[in-house]
Amino acid sequence: MIRFSANLSMLFLEVPELERPAAARRAGFDAVEVQFPYDHEAARWRDALHAAGVELALCNVPAGDLMAGGQGLAAVPGREAAFREAVAQAAKVAQVLRPRNVNVLAGCPGPEHDRERCLDTLAGNLAHAAQVLGDLGMGVVTEAVNTVDRPRYLIDTTRAALDVIDRAGHPNLRIQYDLYHMQIMEGDLIRSLRTHCARIGHIQFADTPGRHEPGTGEIHFPNVFAALDELPYDGFVGAEYVPTGRTEDTLAWMAGRRR
Numbered sequence: 001m002i003r004f005s006a007n008l009s010m011l012f013l014e015v016p017e018l019e020r021p022a023a024a025r026r027a028g029f030d031a032v033e034v035q036f037p038y039d040h041e042a043a044r045w046r047d048a049l050h051a052a053g054v055e056l057a058l059c060n061v062p063a064g065d066l067m068a069g070g071q072g073l074a075a076v077p078g079r080e081a082a083f084r085e086a087v088a089q090a091a092k093v094a095q096v097l098r099p100r101n102v103n104v105l106a107g108c109p110g111p112e113h114d115r116e117r118c119l120d121t122l123a124g125n126l127a128h129a130a131q132v133l134g135d136l137g138m139g140v141v142t143e144a145v146n147t148v149d150r151p152r153y154l155i156d157t158t159r160a161a162l163d164v165i166d167r168a169g170h171p172n173l174r175i176q177y178d179l180y181h182m183q184i185m186e187g188d189l190i191r192s193l194r195t196h197c198a199r200i201g202h203i204q205f206a207d208t209p210g211r212h213e214p215g216t217g218e219i220h221f222p223n224v225f226a227a228l229d230e231l232p233y234d235g236f237v238g239a240e241y242v243p244t245g246r247t248e249d250t251l252a253w254m255a256g257r258r259r
Helices: 017-026 042-052 080-097 115-134 158-168 179-185 189-199 221-230
Strands: 003-007 031-034 055-060 101-104 139-143 173-178 200-205 236-239
Touching: 017 031, 017 042, 031 236, 042 055, 042 080, 055 080, 055 236, 080 115, 101 115, 101 173, 101 200, 115 139, 115 158, 115 173, 139 158, 139 200, 158 173, 158 189, 173 179, 173 189, 179 189, 179 200, 189 200, 189 221, 200 221
Parallel strands: 003 031, 003 236, 031 055, 055 101, 101 139, 139 173, 173 200, 200 236
Antiparallel strands: none
């Protein structure tokens, strides 16, 4: 049976951030994700997670200016030192919060940068993150992101994500497979999940169009979830969507699927 995690950067926004782990637990989740858990002391996050009885499935390495529309850090030549500082910050927090995986966002290098050089930069940075965080017992993942929502995003297909971790050549690297992004970019979700299961470290989902909860768009989630049930995938499947109402009112897709 699938183990679901709730992305607290998008769900349960009705309550303050440090109260969201408890809200997620009451809703039936036994794990959560936080995109960037750096605005509070790590100990406060740790206490909130422990009090709620949930584990942290995933967080991201700080991504510089990416979330504000910039190029990010991980794939931009010349920003390697800033990326290493970001990994050090993530490692410090991860030692306290013990996430299962830490995600590296490739980012959107500008047209002034050669693509091959960007891929080499990303590969080197991924290998560094994989070593540092692997020494602490955490996996490192990177994800393909659709270029409709994020124009110029460097890694935009499953194949591209696999190729860059192959280029990095570190055993502590897998892909994060996001159903929402990959439905937009390539479709054929079930076959892709079956084909690449062994190389997937984390899965996320939202329906499309709209990036809302399952049942609001074109993805047939009952079939996708049934396929995941049959796969030897031992990670979490993260709900990372924009709720169309109160989060608790958008969880019909979880009916009968709580572990």
